[in-house]
Amino acid sequence: MSDQWIVAEAVVLGGKPCVRGTRLSVDFLLELAAGGASQADILAKYPQLTTEGLSAAFMFAARRLPNELTGRA
Numbered sequence: 164m165s166d167q168w169i170v171a172e173a174v175v176l177g178g179k180p181c182v183r184g185t186r187l188s189v190d191f192l193l194e195l196a197a198g199g200a201s202q203a204d205i206l207a208k209y210p211q212l213t214t215e216g217l218s219a220a221f222m223f224a225a226r227r228l229p230n231e232l233t234g235r236a
Contacts, residue, residue, distance in 0.1 A: 167183070167219075168182055168183050168215060168216050168219030168220070168223075169181070169182065169183065169189065169219055169220065169223045170182075170183050176188055180223060182212060182216040182217070182219065182220055183216065184211065184216075185209070185211050185212055185216070187209060187211075187212055187216075187220075189220045189223050189224055190224075192205065192212075192217060192220045192221070193220070193221070193224055196221070202214070202217055205217060
């Protein structure tokens with residue numbers, strides 16, 4: 164699902180993964196959610212974002228986190 168919604172283009176936010184058709188990066192959306200914003204809050208504040216696009220951003224991040232190094236020995 165996230166493959167069709169999440170794009171990374173060098174000319175948009177320096178290649179950060181973003182929701183297609185927006186300049187909303189995956190990390191920015193995660194920061195909003197981590198800061199306490201509900202999905203409804205995020206969708207209301209950014210009307211160019213769809214429910215599907217927001218869900219895809221969260222799924223994109225969830226699929227990549229298991230591959231990240233934590234810095235623990």
